[in-house]
Amino acid sequence: MEKTKYSIKNHSKYLLIKFWLISTFIITVLIAQDKVLYLVNEEPTKMKRSDSEWKRILSAAEYHILREKGTERAFTGEYDGHFEEGTYVCAGCGNKIFESETKYRSGCGWPAFYNAIPESVQEHEDNSFGMRRIEITCSKCDGHLGHVFNDGPQPTGLRYCINSVSMDFNPSDKEEQK
Ligand code: FE
Numbered sequence: 001m002e003k004t005k006y007s008i009k010n011h012s013k014y015l016l017i018k019f020w021l022i023s024t025f026i027i028t029v030l031i032a033q034d035k036v037l038y039l040v041n042e043e044p045t046k047m048k049r050s051d052s053e054w055k056r057i058l059s060a061a062e063y064h065i066l067r068e069k070g071t072e073r074a075f076t077g078e079y080d081g082h083f084e085e086g087t088y089v090c091a092g093c094g095n096k097i098f099e100s101e102t103k104y105r106s107g108c109g110w111p112a113f114y115n116a117i118p119e120s121v122q123e124h125e126d127n128s129f130g131m132r133r134i135e136i137t138c139s140k141c142d143g144h145l146g147h148v149f150n151d152g153p154q155p156t157g158l159r160y161c162i163n164s165v166s167m168d169f170n171p172s173d174k175e176e177q178k
Pocket of ligand 1: 090091092093094095138139140141142143
């Protein structure tokens with residue numbers, strides 16, 4: 001009788017431990033899954049910097065255009081009449097935004113492209129200055145780049161009108177070997 005009592009007590013202890021282990025396991029799995037979901041849902045490698053960090057990193061002109069949505073004066077930009085082979089990157093974070101093959105002479109006074117590198121830029125409605133425009137920002141650092149209009153050449157019919165100050169240029173390997 002004594003023995004049976006003992007084994008029942010032992011058995012319930014065993015059940016309790018088993019229950020505890022299983023629930024710990026389930027909770028761990030749930031936490032892990034949540035973490036995975038969080039990672040999947042997170043925006044792809046957004047660069048977040050404080051305003052003072054941007055001020056320290058960027059030149060005054062870059063800060064004004066990229067962070068304060070400024071615009072350089074027409075026909076003054078470094079890349080307006082620039083037609084070398086290579087890739088244009090965001091001056092704020094180095095994100096590749098335009099290929100030289102898509103650049104064309106629009107005559108508008110700013111560098112113009114008929115297409116952006118996929119997922120490199122984001123569009124936002126911009127109703128400032130009494131105009132309805134589509135603002136273009138860098139998808140990585142949210143820096144202001146310029147605007148996109150519907151009067152571009154084929155194949156897209158788009159004109160990405162971009163501030164030179166918002167970009168840096170990386171010549172292609174072919175160009176570097178010259
Ligand atoms: Fe950027």
